[in-house]
Structures are given as C-alpha cells and as structure tokens.
Amino acid sequence: MNLPGLAVRNIYRNPVRLALTVAGVAVALLTFVTLRTAVMSWDEAKNYTLKDRLVTRHKVTFVMDLPKNYADDVRDLKGADGKPLIRASTFLNWFGGKDPAHENDFFATIAADHTTFLTVYDEIKIPDDQLKAFNETRNGAVVGDLLAAKFNWKVGDNVTLESPIFGARENGEPWAFKIVGLYSTTSKAVDRLTFYFRWDYMNDGVRAEAKDRVGWIASRSVDAARAAEVTAAIDKRFDDADTQTLAQDEATFFQGFMGMVSSVLAIMSYLSYIILAILGLILANAISMSVRERTNEYASMKAIGFRAKTLASLILTESTLIALAGAIPGVILSYLIVDVALGDFLEYNLANFFPVFRVKFWTYAEAVAAATVIGLFAGIVPALTVARLNVVENLRRVA
Amino acid sequence: MIPYQYNLRSIWVRRVTAIITVLGVALVTAVLAAALMLAAGVKKSVSVGGQDDVAIIMRAGATGELESGVDESAVGLVLSQPGLAQENGKPIGGGEIVVVVALDKLGAIGFSNVNMRGYSDQSLKLRPNLKLVEGALPKPGTDEAMVGRGILGRFKGLTLGDQISVRKNRPLRIVGVFEDGGSGAESEIWADVVTVRAAFGRQSGVSVVRARLASAGGIEAFRAVIESDKRLGLKVKSEPDFLAAQSEGLSKFLTIMGFIVSLFFSLGAIIGATITMHAAVAHRTREIGTLRALGFSRYAILMGFLMEALVMTVTGGAIGLLAALALSSTKISMMNPATWSELVFALAPSTQAFVTAGLFSVGMGLLGGFLPAVRASRISPLAALRS
Numbered sequence: 001m002n003l004p005g006l007a008v009r010n011i012y013r014n015p016v017r018l019a020l021t022v023a024g025v026a027v028a029l030l031t032f033v034t035l036r037t038a039v040m041s042w043d044e045a046k047n048y049t050l051k052d053r054l055v056t057r058h059k060v061t062f063v064m065d066l067p068k069n070y071a072d073d074v075r076d077l078k079g080a081d082g083k084p085l086i087r088a089s090t091f092l093n094w095f096g097g098k099d100p101a102h103e104n105d106f107f108a109t110i111a112a113d114h115t116t117f118l119t120v121y122d123e124i125k126i127p128d129d130q131l132k133a134f135n136e137t138r139n140g141a142v143v144g145d146l147l148a149a150k151f152n153w154k155v156g157d158n159v160t161l162e163s164p165i166f167g168a169r170e171n172g173e174p175w176a177f178k179i180v181g182l183y184s185t186t187s188k189a190v191d192r193l194t195f196y197f198r199w200d201y202m203n204d205g206v207r208a209e210a211k212d213r214v215g216w217i218a219s220r221s222v223d224a225a226r227a228a229e230v231t232a233a234i235d236k237r238f239d240d241a242d243t244q245t246l247a248q249d250e251a252t253f254f255q256g257f258m259g260m261v262s263s264v265l266a267i268m269s270y271l272s273y274i275i276l277a278i279l280g281l282i283l284a285n286a287i288s289m290s291v292r293e294r295t296n297e298y299a300s301m302k303a304i305g306f307r308a309k310t311l312a313s314l315i316l317t318e319s320t321l322i323a324l325a326g327a328i329p330g331v332i333l334s335y336l337i338v339d340v341a342l343g344d345f346l347e348y349n350l351a352n353f354f355p356v357f358r359v360k361f362w363t364y365a366e367a368v369a370a371a372t373v374i375g376l377f378a379g380i381v382p383a384l385t386v387a388r389l390n391v392v393e394n395l396r397r398v399a
Numbered sequence: 400m401i402p403y404q405y406n407l408r409s410i411w412v413r414r415v416t417a418i419i420t421v422l423g424v425a426l427v428t429a430v431l432a433a434a435l436m437l438a439a440g441v442k443k444s445v446s447v448g449g450q451d452d453v454a455i456i457m458r459a460g461a462t463g464e465l466e467s468g469v470d471e472s473a474v475g476l477v478l479s480q481p482g483l484a485q486e487n488g489k490p491i492g493g494g495e496i497v498v499v500v501a502l503d504k505l506g507a508i509g510f511s512n513v514n515m516r517g518y519s520d521q522s523l524k525l526r527p528n529l530k531l532v533e534g535a536l537p538k539p540g541t542d543e544a545m546v547g548r549g550i551l552g553r554f555k556g557l558t559l560g561d562q563i564s565v566r567k568n569r570p571l572r573i574v575g576v577f578e579d580g581g582s583g584a585e586s587e588i589w590a591d592v593v594t595v596r597a598a599f600g601r602q603s604g605v606s607v608v609r610a611r612l613a614s615a616g617g618i619e620a621f622r623a624v625i626e627s628d629k630r631l632g633l634k635v636k637s638e639p640d641f642l643a644a645q646s647e648g649l650s651k652f653l654t655i656m657g658f659i660v661s662l663f664f665s666l667g668a669i670i671g672a673t674i675t676m677h678a679a680v681a682h683r684t685r686e687i688g689t690l691r692a693l694g695f696s697r698y699a700i701l702m703g704f705l706m707e708a709l710v711m712t713v714t715g716g717a718i719g720l721l722a723a724l725a726l727s728s729t730k731i732s733m734m735n736p737a738t739w740s741e742l743v744f745a746l747a748p749s750t751q752a753f754v755t756a757g758l759f760s761v762g763m764g765l766l767g768g769f770l771p772a773v774r775a776s777r778i779s780p781l782a783a784l785r786s
Contacts, residue, residue, distance in 0.1 A: 016677060017674055017677060017678070020670050020673055020674050020677070021670075021674065023670055024666070024667050024670035024671065024674075027663065027666045027667060027670070028666075028667045030663070031660075031663040031664065031667075034663075035660075059564075060500055060501065060564065060565050060566070061498060061499055061500045061501055061512075061599070062499065062501060062512070062739075063465065063498050063499055063599070064498075064599055064600065096466060098460070162460050163460075164458055164460040164461040164462070164466040164467065165466050165468075167458065167460075167468070167632065168632070207603075209600075209602070209603055241567075242566070242567060243566075243567075244567060255508060255509055256501075256509045256510050257509060258507070258508045258509035259503070259504040259507055259508065259509030259510045259511040260509070260510075260511045260512070260734045261734065262504060262507035262508065262509065262511075263507075263731055263732055263733045263734075264733065266507075271430065271660055274426055274430060274664070275663075275664060275667070277426060278423055278426055278427070278664060278667040278668065278671075279667065281419050281420075281422055281423040281426075281667075281671055282423070282667055282670060282671050282674070284419055285416050285419040285420065285423075285671055285674055285675060286674055288415055288416060288419070289416055289674065289675075289678050292415075293678075293682075
C-alpha cells in the first residue's frame with residue numbers, strides 16, 4: 001500500500017468522527033458561501049447595468065428635485081461638434097407610495113414620463129395592448145409582474161395609494177390608480193417589483209410648488225464609450241444654474257449606493273473570516289484527535305524505518321483529504337441552498353436589495369481553496385508532534 | 400453523582416481538544432453577543448434623551464421626519480393650541496426641517512446620506528443635553544453649521560473648519576461640534592432653520608414641529624385637538640414613542656441577522672463539541688464500565704458527561720462574552736432605513752444580550768454533549784470491563 005492509500009484508510013477508521021467533521025466543514029462552507037455571496041452580490045449587480053445609461057440627479061441630495069426643463073436640456077444636449085450626445089431621455093419621480101392594504105410591505109412607486117420611459121429602459125416589456133391602455137389612461141399604472149403576483153393585483157384593478165411625501169391630491173381626492181398593464185424585464189438591471197405610473201398624473205395632483213419638478217433624469221448616451229465625456233457635459237450644462245447636477249453612468253451611480261451598506265458588508269466580510277476560523281478549529285480538533293489515538297502506530301512506523309518527513313506528510317495528506325471531503329458536500333449544499341433556493345427567493349422578493357443573488361464560480365473556488373489550505377494548516381501541529389516523536393518512549397507506552 | 404473532579408480532570412487530560420472546543424464556542428458566543436449589542440446600541444442611541452413631555456407633530460401618514468411636512472400656516476396653529484408649556488407668554492416649541500445630504504464616506508467606497516436639521520433657538524430649549532464641545536454655535540441666518548460628535552470626521556467635509564456644499568457658491572461652514580448624550584442627533588448636521596429652508600427650497604413649511612407640553616400627561620388632550628382636525632392631516636407622538644419607532648427596523652434587522660448567523664455558526668461549534676465528547680467517551684469505555692460496576696447509575700453517567708460538555712461550552716461562552724464586552728466602545732456607522740441616513744452608535748452591553756448569548760453557549764453544550772453522553776450511559780459494565 002502506498003502512502004496516500006494509507007492516509008485514505010486512516011480517514012475511515014473512525015466513521016462517526018469523519019461524518020461529524022465532514023458535516024461541520026460542509027455547514028461552515030455553506031455559511032461562508034452565503035456571506036461571501038451577500039457581499040459580492042452588490043458588486044455583481046453592477047455588471048447588469050448599462051454603460052450608456054446615465055442618471056442625472058441633484059448634486060447635493062436625493063430629497064431635492066430638479067426643474068423639469070433640465071430634462072429637456074439633457075435630452076437636447078449637443079457635443080462640441082454640434083451632434084447630439086443623448087439618444088433617449090426620460091424623467092422620473094420617487095412617489096413613496098404606500099398601499100394601506102399592505103402597510104408593512106415596501107415597494108417602489110415611481111412616476112415616469114410614459115412617452116419616453118421605455119426608450120431609456122428598453123429592458124422593460126409590456127404587451128402592446130396594455131401599453132396602448134397606459135398611453136390612453138391618465139391614472140394608469142404598469143406594475144412589475146412579481147409585485148402583482150405578491151399582492152394579487154390584476155390588470156383592471158383599481159389601487160389607491162398614500163404618499164407621505166406629497167400628501168393628498170391638490171383637489172383633496174386620493175391618489176387613485178388603475179392597473180392597466182403588467183411588465184416583465186429582459187435584464188436584471190431593472191427589478192420586477194416596481195409600481196410605475198404616469199408622471200403627468202402625478203404632476204396634476206401635486207401642490208403648486210412641487211409642479212414641473214423631476215426627481216431624476218435617466219438618459220441613453222449615443223455612445224457607451226463616451227459616458228465620462230457626456231456626464232461631464234451634463235454637469236457643465238448646469239454649472240452656472242442655481243441647482244447643480246451630478247450625472248453618472250448607471251454603474252457608477254449604483255456603486256455610489258455601496259456607501260450606504262458598506263458597514264453591513266464589512267461586518268459580513270468579518271463574519272466570513274470568523275466562520276473560516278471555526279472551520280479551522282473543527283479540522284484541527286479532528287486531526288489532532290486522530291493522531292493522538294495513533295501515536296503508538298506512528299512510533300512503530302518510525303521504529304521500522306519510516307522517516308519523520310514521510311510520517312508528517314502522511315498526516316498532512318490525511319487532514320487535507322478530510323477538509324476536501326467536507327468541501328465537496330459543502331459546495332453542493334451551497335449550490336442547492338444559496339444559489340438555487342435562496343437566490344430565487346431573494347431575487348423575487350427582495351430584488352430592491354438583491355437584484356442578483358447568485359454564487360459566483362470564484363466563491364466556490366475560494367471556499368474549496370480555503371478549506372484545503374486550512375486543512376493543511378490544521379495538520380501542521382500534529383504532523384510536527386509525530387515527526388519529533390521519541391520512538392523508545394512511545395513504544396514503551398504501547399507495551 | 401460522579402464527583403465533579405473526575406470530569407474536570409478528564410477535560411484537563413484532553414486539554415488540546417478541549418481548548419479548541421472552548422475557542423469555537425467562544426467565537427460563536429462573541430458573534431451573537433456582539434450582534435445583540437449592536438441592536439441594543441441602535442436602540443439606545445436613537446432613543447436616549449427622549450422626553451415624555453415633548454410632543455412631535457408630523458404629517459399623518461409619515462413614518463419619519465424626512466418624509467413629513469407641516470405647512471407654515473399649520474405651525475402657528477399647532478403652537479397656539481392649549482396644553483403647551485409657556486415661557487414669557489410664548490409656547491416652547493418650533494418647526495424643524497430635516498433633509499439628507501449625500502456625502503462621500505471616508506474610508507469606504509461611495510456616499511451615504513447624512514441627516515441635516517434646520518433648527519431654531521426653540522430646538523435647543525427642547526434638548527437640554529445638547530452642548531457645544533468645540534468651536535462655536537452657528538450664528539442665526541448665516542451659512543454656518545455645527546456637526547454632531549458621532550458623525551464628525553466620518554464624511555468628506557465634516558470636520559471643524561471644513562465645509563460642505565449645499566447650494567451654488569454658498570457652502571455650509573462647519574463652525575462647531577456638539578454632543579447630545581450619545582443620541583441620534585450626534586449623527587446630524589445642524590444649521591439655522593432659515594438657512595436650510597432656503598438651501599433646500601422648503602419655503603412652504605417645515606418637516607415637523609416639536610413642542611414642550613405643560614405636562615407629560617397632557618399629550619392625550621393635545622393629540623385629540625390636533626388629530627381631530629382632519630384638514631390639518633397631522634398626528635402627534637410623544638418623543639419617546641417616536642424615537643422608539645425610529646430604531647425598530649434597524650435593531651430588529653440586526654437581531655434577526657445575529658440569530659441567523661449565530662445559528663449557522665453554532666452548528667460548527669456544536670459539531671466540534673460532539674467530536675470532542677465523542678472521543679472522550681470512546682477512550683474511557685473501560686473507566687465508564689468501572690464506574691457502572693461501582694454502582695453509579697446510567698443517569699449519573701449521562702449527567703457527568705453532559706456536565707463535562709457544559710463546562711467546556713460555558714467556559715467558551717464566558718470567554719466569548721468577555722471578547723464581546725471588549726468591543727463595547729467600538730463605534731459603528733450604519734444607515735438607518737427609518738431615517739435614510741447614517742447613524743453612528745456604540746455597541747451597547749446589555750443584560751439581555753449577555754443572558755441570551757450565555758444561554759446560547761449552554762444550549763451548544765447540551766446539544767453537542769447529549770449524544771455522546773447518551774452513548775456513555777448505555778455502555779454495559781460487563782462488556783466494557785471485558786474489552
């Protein structure tokens with residue numbers, strides 16, 4: 001029998017301990033993968049953004065809006081050569097709507113200019129007849145298909161929302177909407193959980209000083225490669241105005257929000273290291289125990305001529321193999337639980353926070369590599385102990 | 400019962416694996432305790448200093464100051480109602496404007512929102528704990544601001560003498576630093592209400608009205624008057640009630656996250672304890688047989704081994720709690736979804752956090768030690784002695 005063969009045999013000598021260790025490693029890696037995926041998903045979502053889609057907002061704060069003529073100015077922006085820089089542009093407002101029937105369920109409500117909205121967000125798909133109805137119905141709304149399923153809304157339903165930001169409509173009537181369509185999307189850049197309604201209906205109803213104001217402007221530049229140039233041109237356009245803007249490409253805009261969650265992400269990142277420490281403790285415990293039980297065997301092997309180096313590598317092989325034996329079910333569990341089950345759940349129910357929640361290949365690789373390295377390290381102390389074993393003393397112990 | 404020295408010495412014999420097990424439990428306990436201390440820290444910092452006799456009047460549907468709006472005409476009406484404390488014949492109270500500014504976070508990618516409060520001299524009367532620790536109070540009517548001690552230095556521009564831009568060519572200069580007994584206000588920028596109003600185009604009103612009641616018990620009567628006028632569309636909350644709601648979401652989130660993470664982490668620690676105890680039992684088959692032959696009952700054996708597991712996990716738990724306690728001065732800056740802005744708070748040690756995390760370590764010992772202990776109790780004395 002060769003040495004790796006012996007290492008494998010050794011692993012099976014205590015099936016209960018092996019099962020426990022494998023389970024421990026698998027659960028630890030599952031936790032590690034979950035935490036890493038949560039941290040990475042923010043970065044991952046960025047990959048779905050479009051390089052040529054630009055967002056222009058108030059320079060100082062989200063709570064302030066822009067004059068509506070800014071939207072026209074952005075749309076008509078020309079380069080130094082006199083050629084247009086923007087090929088499509090729309091404007092939107094955060095409405096902050098709440099459905100009294102679903103008081104505790106948050107969902108985004110956004111007023112969008114129905115005439116231009118879909119030219120900028122062309123991932124949003126609405127059936128033709130429903131789109132026609134949206135164009136013909138002033139209080140019409142199109143709702144993400146997932147949101148509609150969640151609240152059991154159907155086309156033709158009437159929904160009344162409250163807005164703490166805008167209060168009641170100017171004429172004292174409630175904000176009454178008619179759902180005229182459901183949308184789906186062809187990309188994860190846009191979630192399917194938003195309630196979009198017509199900007200003109202909102203503008204009718206708000207108080208005089210809030211009229212003709214837009215929350216932000218979304219545009220498509222003529223060339224994705226010129227995003228930096230175009231955003232700079234937008235900001236420059238309003239540099240001398242009272243209200244200045246901050247224009248960013250969608251990826252940079254998205255990245256900006258990292259600041260809001262950076263501490264949560266940092267904590268998750270720390271936690272993912274702590275679980276690796278726990279993983280190391282489980283492996284160190286199992287391997288040091290096995291070696292301790294077999295001290296006399298190692299003494300015998302030394303006595304019949306096995307070199308210290310050989311014995312040490314025998315132990316290191318064993319501890320690494322145990323780690324790998326746990327890493328494989330760990331990866332399979334992670335795929336099933338995190339990637340499939342949790343991923344589906346979060347992407348459908350919490351798309352506002354986790355538009356993408358899928359395990360990256362690299363995270364699996366990271367998990368397996370971490371387990372292997374930790375397995376190797378866990379074996380070092382027992383391997384050194386055995387390498388330094390005093391043959392006479394330990395053989396006497398056997399007798 | 401088996402003398403406890405027997406089990407303690409057994410642990411000592413296998414001290415390497417015992418220490419490893421203890422460390423695993425310590426890590427898990429520390430994580431859970433720290434999470435609960437975070438949740439307690441949010442609650443504490445948001446609600447500290449809330450006064451029973453201060454009423455907050457805000458728009459009926461609003462859950463926070465940011466989304467609330469009270470018309471200028473309504474402010475006077477609210478303050479002229481009976482039931483408010485008076486000073487020199489005038490009610491103590493006034494409007495405040497709350498907005499957020501997006502500032503670049505130092506030491507992290509991206510920006511976050513910081514609360515900015517437009518205040519008047521009335522606001523200071525309603526916050527007896529607020530005091531200047533550095534610099535000067537902003538002069539009314541100027542583009543001067545003071546910043547809470549918690550948020551100081553955490554965002555670009557938020558240091559004494561620096562400035563942040565709110566409108567063109569009119570930056571707000573930070574002239575002072577204040578503290579407010581560790582409250583949420585320490586995570587805010589304060590500037591004159593007139594300045595904030597102009598800078599943020601809020602000429603038509605304020606966010607909320609804060610007022611001192613003649614007595615804390617008078618809030619019901621005051622509420623009845625304000626809320627019965629449906630045209631005003633306002634609601635009245637006592638400051639403690641209002642503040643409690645502001646911390647609820649974030650502290651609940653942290654508590655739930657803490658438990659979920661600890662539950663998964665504890666599986667590792669429990670398995671570690673089981674491995675250790677399993678080996679302890681396997682090695683002592685003969686000893687256990689002897690004990691049984693001496694007349695110790697199965698129950699005594701079961702309890703003995705369970706105690707052995709508990710000694711390890713409770714030791715680990717204690718170490719974990721000490722580690723968590725060492726974190727208690729750590730300050731964390733996190734976005735509070737209730738205010739849409741950053742809240743700086745310290746991890747707050749609380750009895751509840753410690754008892755919960757302590758019990759958690761006991762639970763890990765019971766779960767990890769149970770199966771091996773049952774196995775030990777089933778060892779037949781005859782078979783064991785023969786082996």
